[in-house]
Amino acid sequence: MKAITVICGSVFSGRSKQIQALWAEKKEQALLITPTRRLAQLREEQLIRETNLPGLWNRRSRELSEYAALLLERSGCPVRMATRLERNRIVWLALKTLADQEEIPEVSAGFVRHLLQVITSMKQNAVEVADLDRAIDNIREKHPFDRLVSKIYKAYQHELLQRELYDVPGLFWAVEQRCKEGLIALPEEEQWLLLDGFDDFTASQQRLLLALASLASGMVIGLNYDAEAPDLEELYALQRRWLEKFQQITDVQIVRCPTAPEKSRSAYASRYLFSQHTPPPPAETLSANVTLMPAADACHEIESIGRTIKSLLLNDALRPAEIAVAFPDMEQQAPLVEEIFTRFSIPVMMRTRLPLSRSRPAIFLLRLVKAVQEQSLQEFAPLLASPAFDRQDDSPQAVQSLVLLIRESNITGRLDESARALNYLQRLIEQKRDGNERSRLSQGCTPEAMQLLLERLDQIREFTPRLPAEGTFRLYSESLSTFLDLPGLNRDTETEPGNQEAIAALRRILAEMASPFYENQPVTFSDYFALFRMALSEESVCGRGRSGVFCCSLTDLRLNAFPVVFLGGLNEGALPGAAAINALYSDRDLARFRKEGLSMPGSSEHLQKQRLLFHHALCAAEKSLFVGWRNQDQEDREILPSPFAVELRELFQKAVPPLTVDEPAPDCFIADLHQVASPEDFRLSARYHQATIKSPSLCALLEPAQAMIEMEQTRATSKNFSVYDGMIESPELKADLLRRFGEKHQFSVSQLEEYLKFPFSFFTKYVLKIKETRYADGEITPLLRGVILHYALKLFYEVYRQKPANTLKNTSPEERSLLIQNSLDRAFEEQRFALSNIAPVVVALEKARLNLLLDQFIQEEAATEDSFVPWVLEYSFGTSSRPEQDPLSTALPFTYEVGEMQIMFAGIIDRIDKDNLNRLRIIDYKSSSAPTKKEIKEGLSLQLSIYAAAAEASFPGCSSVEGWYIPLLKKKPQEALFAGKESESLERNANAVAMISKAICGIRAGCFPPLPHQSLNLDYFTLPQAARYEAWRVAEKTDPFKENPTPVH
Structure with a gap:
């Protein structure tokens, strides 16, 4: 084998020109190999222009993995690359098989992802199963997952071979093996292999190069490495280490290309930013082409970039394709970039591929599945009004009224429990328009809208039986495919090309999951859906536009060059970004393998790649470079610029002219x-x-x-709150409030408490019915935790209901613990779909934690000498009535008299205890802290005051003597009726009556100012953004409640 020539040189050296000249010289015998297909295309176009080659000239440039696949195909070996979904499935199936044989961690989508990440890293670094087993045998500090990783890796490799599938490293391995077996020969036009644009090579790529070099007449590698700059050892650490190892295993001839003198500040920065020595001061002759653009936040940053681009397009006669915009977090910022640039009439080519899971069709499908599983009409409401269900002849007015109809029906339960309410609403709508009942409904509640709602609900009901708890991959895939056949969803693709690609990708994934590869073995829907969601997160679709300003991540900017480059979002934590966390092996765990001679890169290699990433970004600017960062994140928290941006600013501190930084002013969002x-x-x-x-x-x-x-x-x-601050003045709107919250309305206690704390919050939540959007974060929310705890306690106390007071105390600790465990298991099973997107290990830890908390709580209850026993559990009344939970529940509301007003309430009392004297103790469980004594006395916390009165009214002959808020998470209980303290109890009751009156009168009068109660701690109460609350402005307003405690205006 001839010596391999390695030409070392930076981007600004003559390295690429040398390789291009050699390529032109040996054009009939040479092939250029690059790291990316885009670079291969650009270099080939350059060669055709420079050498006047005919247009039909055969391809002479390939990306490395593309070339490997071509070699295998030529040798008679068909190549089918394994999709990410197939690879996930192989690992998942291997784990399921092992789960039947031995105890392993619960199989979850996250565990599959992390395991596949480890296997891929091993294959990239040429670690075979035998190498791994040998290393594990020799390692003293064993890891619990070592043998598991080895078994899954072996099963993964076996499955790929059996099915004749390839992953990218496997492609390189196969070419190497067939080269050694003499099954691959290079044709005459590929006798010289020229590689350029590489920073380094993985061990698998390196083995491939050596195998190809043994067949070629010559191999030349262009390495992005300034070997004549000892002060840049940190920047070029990866290249230096690779070249040293490469020289140890083969004959290498090194050619050094000196870097050309810098002509601009961006080139100077690319050369000296990461220098380990004190750099020379920047020459005054350098083109001052670097501009710093700090921004207030992401929106301000993108708008500033957009305005600058608009100016360049209009004044400097640049073409959009000559401008690049790159962010480290472009995947997150892409929708905002597209929205702002579209508003500014700037064409966009979004190079960054976006996760399929964030596309509109995928979001719709996931929400539809969630709604079908939960059967919640509230979840269905926004989906039913979406364009996906629209038919050509549907009335737009009727479609717009669907959500309004669901709100008017006042349904909060499951779809199968909504028939009575929907029938009642239909009867009201069908009555004559001039009838009394008709006036109770909003204007949009028409017979046409009601008919459309019922039709769409019937359509939803058809989906329900298609997703049973257990089935097969084919069954579930075909069921989800029918969801994509909705007429409006497919019609939407005609106007939105991005949606068309997303639906095609969804169908491709579902078809793959229904293929014979996914055998018709039983699978739970939770397991199927976890794999499906993982496939959506790992599949990507192209962003908007095929021509325009080149918008990309920093990675996509590598090996590209543009006259003008904008680098934004350069903040601490974004660049250098954190290394991907692997749940199986930490950096310390990987170090064990490195000691055994296995090449397993860790966090230090990641930091070196991040430096190179920024270096390439600096090199991409041919004429002008704009560098920016944000001062605040999405949560309005202060964030710092990236260390790289700070070092860049310091590099030009003494430059002439200086590199100035104009911090954003308070009015920065308004353009000049x-x-x-x-x-x-x-x-x-x-x-x-x-x-x-x-x-x-x-x-x-x-x-x-x-x-x-x-x-x-x-x-x-204005000194008074106005119509722009939640004060309703329109007679028609006031009449609507009286209709909706009048004498027949059944209030919940939480509604009144919400109003008393912050009236505008009631306005947004219950009048406008604006539901806050929450995004799943992989954790169990406090609300979900509370639901689980409440249900578990109900199940537990069912056993002791109406039994003698000492029954719980006399139960053995073991029996109590078993009952607690069983109750929790059932509670978690009841919420299985809500928990399906949360990692099983998180669910298991939470279950164990709640088990301990409940055990401690019930131990304390058992140790208490008490004459009260659990009597009624989950007692519900009014529209909250759930007789299936407790047979004593009633559909009748509780009527509370306040002066001349009769106010109806609906609610659920967690638990009512009773003693032999027919005295009642009202208990409300809290998954957070209990209200304070002050809040109860002042009437801000009304729940147990009203529930105590409701219990007395519901159970004649009984009297409520105690009321307890009981926090379940190790916090102090609070007695709420002030038992044994007559004066305080009377004061509490009087304040409760006054506050109820204030809330009812304020709601019916349309008084919803953004005015928090003086006792409200804003550190623990989230104000709605729509209130635009500003303490200084509200402090100058007149309090409408001080002038009139029961305001009517």
């Missing part, structure tokens, strides 16, 4: 008039800067902003 990039920009800028506009067409643009200006002026100057 010479920067406006859209009509909205113009309106805000002209009004803010009080510009004199004479052009009639421009004046017309300002009219929509006038109403906003007047609104803000009113909010800022």
